[in-house]
Amino acid sequence: MFSFFERVVLACMLSQPNVIPYVASVLTNCDFYCYRNSIIYIAITVLYSFATVIDFPILLNYFISRRIPVDYSYILSLFYLKCNTANIKYYVVLLLKYSLLVKLRLNICVLADFLNSTDVINETFLLTKLQESINLIALQAFVKPSGCLLLVRNFLKNLLIATVDISFVTGFxxxxxxxxxxxxxxxxxxxxxxxxxxxxxxxxxxxxxxxxxxxxxxxxxxxxxxxxxxxxxxxxxxxxxxxxxxxxxxxxxxxxxxxxxxxxxxxxxxxxxxxxxxxxxxxxxxxxxxxxxxxxxxxxxxxxxxxxxxxxxxxxxxxxxxxxxxxxxxxxxxxxxxxxxxxxxxxxxxxxxxxxxxxxxxxxxxxxxxxxxxxxxxxxxxxxxxxxxxxxxxxxxxxxxxxxxxxxxxxxxxxxxxx
CATH class of the missing domain: 3.40.50.300 (P-loop containing nucleotide triphosphate hydrolases)
Known part of the structure; x- marks a missing residue:
């Protein structure tokens, strides 16, 4: 199921390139659990940044020129996968949800292996490692690079649309x-x-x-x-x-x-x-x-x-x-x-x-x-x-x-x- 939503998002990006900026603003290659989906996502975003029309020969040439091994038949199947690009936001949210679950399960498995390999249980160490794992997952999921233009835009937007004062006073x-x-x-x-x-x-x-x-x-x-x-x-x-x-x-x-x-x-x-x-x-x-x-x-x-x-x-x-x-x-x-x-x-x-x-x-x-x-x-x-x-x-x-x-x-x- 997780791999399926990755394929759907990639298929939407290939069939309708106008959704690529939105997807790129929300997802990173780290959000793709399958390696081949991750490198295909990178290829699509790179080709789009050069204003290239993305079709099968262009995408295939991207991997060949860089000597990156990939399943060509799998790439071709993405072009034939039918999906409704109007639901791209829904697909992206589901992909993020499953991505976070997989990352959390992997970190829990690592902690479980640690427990099995030692007779000494250090609760402080386990809690610290689990918190670090959660913080890392949250950082990968929500922290996206933003330029000064985006910061200025958000600042002005907050000034213009703010109707509720969320600050606090002492009362004196x-x-x-x-x-x-x-x-x-x-x-x-x-x-x-x-x-x-x-x-x-x-x-x-x-x-x-x-x-x-x-x-x-x-x-x-x-x-x-x-x-x-x-x-x-x-x-x-x-x-x-x-x-x-x-x-x-x-x-x-x-x-x-x-x-x-x-x-x-x-x-x-x-x-x-x-x-x-x-x-x-x-x-x-x-x-x-x-x-x-x-x-x-x-x-x-x-x-x-x-x-x-x-x-x-x-x-x-x-x-x-x-x-x-x-x-x-x-x-x-x-x-x-x-x-x-x-x-x-x-x-x-x-x-x-x-x-x-x-x-x-x-x-x-x-x-x-x-x-x-x-x-x-x-x-x-x-x-x-x-x-x-x-x-x-x-x-x-x-x-x-x-x-x-x-x-x-x-x-x-x-x-x-x-x-």
């Missing part, structure tokens, strides 16, 4: 005026010392985008449970303290207020994953599946990045951490997601007289500050008249300017407000 007007918007593919860092409101700040961003802008958001929490995060969200919506929410009963007058907040959150596109000791591979697969289900981009918060597990169980040094940050950046670009990662600051900022955080204060940062498109530092101010204030330093912004914004932090109600 003064801060958004500085940073602009957070776009899919961006990696954002929110960093600060413990108890500065980093998780609450990011939850406010997620809540604003999910409830006000009706966008999809996701929280990957490695520190707090989903129940704890839910209480924080309810607290921010109702302006009730965490204690009041946890001690509330059905007969309490506040119960209806809490129930309304729960209903609002339930109807939103907000997802929470509190899987402990999550790895980069787990994050990639979860976000890929989530985006596939939603069919649109989403804003993701990871709390916090120092708790993300690496495949290296021996040490967690800077090389491992830089692998995490660069991998998260690749995930953001590949899946077209906006990712915010919460990070700790080291103690050096506390010994500094002005207490102003610097990029070098990122704890075990590795290449974190280099991979990030936007870096926000949260630094507490002295309480004034019972209110806590936090300065947000925009210390790095690839797509805009830097600056400082002051926000009011209602710690008891788990939310921030513009000053």
């Amino acid at each position: 007007v003064a801060l958004d005026n500085i940073i602009g918007s957070i776009k899919p593919g961006d990696l954002v860092i929110v960093a600060g010392r413990p108890a500065t409101g980093k998780t609450t700040f990011c939850l406010d961003i997620l809540r604003y985008n999910a409830l006000v802008r009706q966008q999809a958001v996701c929280m990957l929490s490695l520190e707090m449970t989903a129940s704890q995060l839910l209480v924080k969200l309810i607290s921010a919506l109702t302006l009730l303290s965490t204690r009041a929410i946890l001690n509330c009963t059905v007969s309490n007058s506040l119960f209806l207020k809490i129930l309304t907040a729960c209903n609002t959150l339930a109807q939103s596109s907000m997802y929470i994953n509190d899987t402990p000791q999550i790895t980069l591979g787990d994050i990639y697969l979860y976000l890929k599946n989530l985006k596939l289900v939603l069919g649109r981009s989403l804003l993701v918060v990871i709390d916090y990045v120092q708790l993300v597990s690496t495949t290296n169980t021996i040490s967690a040094d800077n090389s491992d951490f830089s692998n995490i940050s660069s991998s998260l950046k690749r995930i953001a670009k590949e899946l077209s997601l906006a990712i915010i990662i919460i990070s700790q600051l080291n103690r050096r900022v506390e010994y500094r007289q002005d207490k102003v955080p610097l990029l070098s204060d990122l704890r075990d940062s590795g290449t974190l500050e280099q991979d990030a498109d936007l870096v926000l530092f949260l630094s507490p101010l002295d309480s004034m008249q019972g209110n806590s204030y936090v300065k947000v330093f925009v210390s790095k912004n690839r797509n805009g300017k830097t600056g400082i914004v002051s926000l009011r932090f209602l710690k008891e109600n788990n939310c921030f407000f513009s000053k």
